[in-house]
Amino acid sequence: MGADSRHLRTELSIREQLAALCSRDVDWQRGFLPAADDDVRPAAVLILFGVLDEAPARDSSGPVPADLDVLLQRRSATLRSHPGQISFPGGRLEPHDEDAIAAALREAREETGLDPAGVDVIGTLPEVPLAVSNHTVTPVLGWWRHPSRVAAVDHAETVDVFRVPVADLLDPANRVTSVRRYGSRTFRAPAFTLAQSDTLLWGFTGMVLSRLFDELGWTNPWNTARELTV
Numbered sequence: 742m743g744a745d746s747r748h749l750r751t752e753l754s755i756r757e758q759l760a761a762l763c764s765r766d767v768d769w770q771r772g773f774l775p776a777a778d779d780d781v782r783p784a785a786v787l788i789l790f791g792v793l794d795e796a797p798a799r800d801s802s803g804p805v806p807a808d809l810d811v812l813l814q815r816r817s818a819t820l821r822s823h824p825g826q827i828s829f830p831g832g833r834l835e836p837h838d839e840d841a842i843a844a845a846l847r848e849a850r851e852e853t854g855l856d857p858a859g860v861d862v863i864g865t866l867p868e869v870p871l872a873v874s875n876h877t878v879t880p881v882l883g884w885w886r887h888p889s890r891v892a893a894v895d896h897a898e899t900v901d902v903f904r905v906p907v908a909d910l911l912d913p914a915n916r917v918t919s920v921r922r923y924g925s926r927t928f929r930a931p932a933f934t935l936a937q938s939d940t941l942l943w944g945f946t947g948m949v950l951s952r953l954f955d956e957l958g959w960t961n962p963w964n965t966a967r968e969l970t971v
Contacts, residue, residue, distance in 0.1 A: 763864030
């Protein structure tokens with residue numbers, strides 16, 4: 742099977758599943774701490790799926806095709822909020838943003854240099870509380886119809902941009918439970934190990950991806966007792 746037909750099959754299948762998810766109500770309260778009631782700030786992230794050209798020309802034995810990928814970035818270690826963490830492109834809504842979709846695409850362009858004209862927006866998911874920085878975040882699901890070159894634009898904010906095969910994230914060998922201690926309190930949450938960046942994908946982004954995979958029916962059983970302290 743040629744690369745073009747392979748890519749088309751991946752796109753049609755994944756877009757249908759993502760569109761169906763956008764039509765459902767996702768209750769994010771499970772596992773997410775609510776943001777404070779006062780001065781909650783709206784934000785948006787772009788969860789951008791696409792097809793990796795260099796993926797092997799074979800069928801994946803897992804729940805997704807081997808060539809499906811998602812765009813991620815590493816935040817600068819000098820940032821006050823979520824320093825050094827792996828994240829989706831995104832940020833706070835600005836007064837000139839028309840809506841969460843416009844904000845997610847603007848932030849993705851500013852952070853990764855991608856061309857928003859090549860992105861098809863599939864839809865949005867319900868807001869997710871981000872208690873640590875007192876935001877409510879709207880996930881915007883997109884499909885990279887015409888991928889463009891990406892790289893860290895402002896190293897004061899982003900130090901690396903990369904595309905990760907979703908099949909790698911779903912591999913049980915790459916799934917762990919992150920353990921974070923704040924004084925006498927301990928928080929455990931799903932996380933992922935990333936070969937591309939030799940680091941741990943944890944926190945808000947890890948929790949959103951894990952829940953997204955659960956909702957889509959993509960998750961492979963994994964050992965939740967395998968823990969890593971962050």
